[in-house]
Amino acid sequence: MQLRDIDLNLLVIFNQLMIDKRVSAAAETLGITQPAVSNALKRLRVLLKDELFLRTSRGMEPTPFAQQLAEPVNYALGTIHSALNQQTSFDPATSTRTFTLAVTDIGDIYFLPVLMEEVMRTAPQLCISTVRNTAVSLKENLEVGKVDLAIGLLPQLQGGFFQRHLFKHRYVCMFRREHPAASQPMTLDLFQSLEHVVVISAGTGHGEVDT
DNA sequence: CAAAGGGGAAACGAGCTGCT
């Protein structure tokens, strides 16, 4: 397929559908009507010879081909967006720009000191501002550029954003020295039989471990 | 100026949910 054969706006709609998983929601986000998105999807289905999205009780589920397409399309649209909106080139050594990071408490404690050390060395005039990534508006803030980067377990950002796996994280159990569990190996059954405290905090994944 | 294409409105249909 040649690029001239495809309306790039169809890829914008495809990208939004990957995010919203609903035609009407994508239409609202893009500022067009739901039939318009439906028609665009129809044209895209014919062009790409794939259903792309299947209607299910959970919304419009992307086909394997659509999932395969999602990342390169998102990357390409991001590149085009950056190219059209760049005003000046970025020079870390002289830039006085403020970057806003959405992080968890562990982000503040662990990442910031490491980051600030590097920033002091390579971009001394840069300003780093942080916000908690527990905010329900994180997705919107990222989309409009109020937040530049978010670190954490953020399933609400699965589609439409650049993502990178940073590290693997394991948990440990803590209990008093005299606790009955101290005399035997910790197993899943033993763990489940004991009372324990889990600090549920959005963006940390602690609740996922308990589940 | 005619043809083509895209968007909006209305109608329709499928699937889900709650109630009896």
Add this chain to the structure above:
DNA sequence: AGCAGCTCGTTTCCCCTTTG
């Protein structure tokens, strides 16, 4: 189990804009 109501995607038709 069956029905009604609701939500949401699709289809059809019409209008407007663009293009050659």
